[in-house]
Amino acid sequence: MENKELFTVSVFSENTVGLLSQVALIYTRRCINIESISASTCSIPGVHKWTITSWSTRPVMEKLVLQIEKCIDVLKAFLYTDSDIFYQEVALYKVDTDLLLDEPHLEEIIRKYNARILDINRGFTVIEKTGHNSETTALFDELKRYNLRQFVRSGRVTITKSEREFVSEYIEKQNKRKNDTLQGQ
Amino acid sequence: MKITGAEGLIKSLICEGVDTVFGYPGGQIIAVYDKLYDYQNEINHILVRHEQGAIHAAQGYARSSGKTGVVIVTSGPGATNVVTGLGDALMDSTPLVVITGQVSTAFLGTDAFQETDVVAVTQQLTKWAVQIRRPEDIPGAVARAFYIASSGRPGPVVLDIAKDAQFGLTEWSHEQCRFIRSYNPTPEIPEEDINEIAGILNNAERPLILAGHGITIANAEHSLLEVAEKGNIPVATTLLGRANLPFSHPLHKGMLGMHGNIGPNIATNKADVILALGMRFDDRITGDVSKYAPQAKIIHVDIDPSELNKIVRASKSVHGDAGKLLASILPLMQYRDRKEWLALFDKCDTTEISEVISHELHPDKEEMNMGEVIDVVSEMAPADTICVTDVGQNQMFAARYFRCRSPRSFISSGGLGTMGFGLPAAIGAKIGAEKRPVVLFVGDGGLQMTIQELGTIMTYNVDVKIVLLNNSFLGNVRQWQELFFNARFSQTQMHNPDFVRLASAYGIAGEDVTDRSMLSDAVKRMFEHDGAYLMNVRVDAKDMIFPMIPAGGVVDRILLNPTTKFSI
């Protein structure tokens, strides 16, 4: 077996009902677990961007991306590995305030991890950290000492390192096609 | 003036050029049926006997006519009964618009009577599936449905229309859809690619064209013939591409795959260039992919980009219409002699004829073989006959021995291999091409999967010639049991009714053919008979379909019979 890598798929789609399950089933069919997923509007009006991460191999992922693009309401889907993109995740940690206040190196930890304290009350404290998975995991390991009550990490958000904006180019090309088609009648 | 959603639906169908629909009514689609009553002059509704019959008939209709097939069924069981046909149409790229009734919006998600989440069930089996909840959304959805179903790589689309959208009143206007921002069904093939491909073919010593269903869908049979002739390039066809070139054209070297002809399969692994057009390298064609076409530069052209490099890595993959590509390379093609290369096919044919075909067509035993029956039917069939098959040995024998002479004359369930496809598909094929004779080859197993459609034949006087190749076995499975499971015939023997009497109960003429001496007269009677006919031919259950490349085997390791391998 080839070694698996972490892949990020960026999907740009129309905002239609039912598309999520359709895309999810494309992963399911090949028995690929979705590690994380996030979706939101993007800079192009009406277009939604989803970011999906999963462990797999390149040949499989290349085919999967084409099958995602085959969904009618998907504009484009792109396959990335970590070196192609800037990416971030947000993690939140809920720890016991008592234990935290007793910690002599608290400032050091917060600084070292570039974390933020969102809220402190008598019972618990909520800490937020943005970063790569390895970084939020490192802080997770650190905070275990303070009775880590809850931990949650968002899906990944990404921005490409490329100079070109392929989705905008695609939409421009399609608009040209639209004019040609409609004029050609 | 406002009209109901149901009426809007019918008017929109008419705007899309629909004059024939296949369907079955029910509670959640009754409003549409009520309006159909008013439009009987515009729309011919074929009432089938089971919704699976409706969708396979629509598939047959679409494939013989090139138009989009339309199906109308009710919610719940009506909708779930068409699921097999959706899967079949998706695999075999058949344009369908399937309209399902749905419970009223207020009841959605409540497990209401006959509620099924049709969009969820059909999403993976359609090109597009959508639920419509408001009457004003119907025309737009219909227009989009026809555009999606028929363009690019065609496929089935489901419109699930809630009951209140059917009853609700709306202003109606219909405009055909020609553009969807997220969808490009007409990719341009770059000029460089065309020149490059023509160059590769012109320089090839041992080129082979693999012509798939995409050629049929693109109506590019003639371009294929021209390119093949001009370049002097042999052509092999896939199961669904059997009618892409006339059977006896000297450059048509036969069928690819598990039960294909020896020549094309051997040639696949000797070719230096393979031009694969509108085909998807199904595992029934490639066998062991790692040992497939090792010497060839593969050029793969398909309108569906997700097919490119999916199974076989191509040296050159082109996202585009196979027909357009053929038309573009035609002026650039150069004739080359390739005597030695073409002689390879003759050599393979000689062996195939002496070792396989002659035994199949002229057995020295009392029982008849499927192949010889098909051969006689083919001999007597008019030139424009459409051959429809079911699934199993009957299908493979028909693909091998029926000699298609004109475009769109072979209709079979390829990708899904759906038993029960044949009878309703033949009905639809006839309705879609009324002037052409339609012959169905079907096994006793498959016929009984949708045999209720004899009723549809009765009602509409559909002139389908049914050739029942009756071996009282699930023949194909029996063959595998014989070859690979020590002849342990587990659950493959069939206890059959009297088919001719059954047909006769539906007013369909027919006869039993139990002996070779009766065959040609019976076939003659069948073709001369005005109307449907069922010929129940007793064939030998022990007969097996050969040559055979066992599943997962290598394409040039071919069995001529259970114990002999082909060697050149």
Ligand SMILES: Cc1ncc(C[n+]2csc(CCOP(=O)(O)OP(=O)(O)O)c2C)c(N)n1
């Ligand atoms: C719906 C369905 N069920 C099961 C199968 C598996 N299957 C493939 S061929 C075959 C036997 C077909 O027997 P019959 O219809 O008598 O045709 P024959 O092979 O004898 O020509 C079976 C059971 C199938 N293809 N489709």
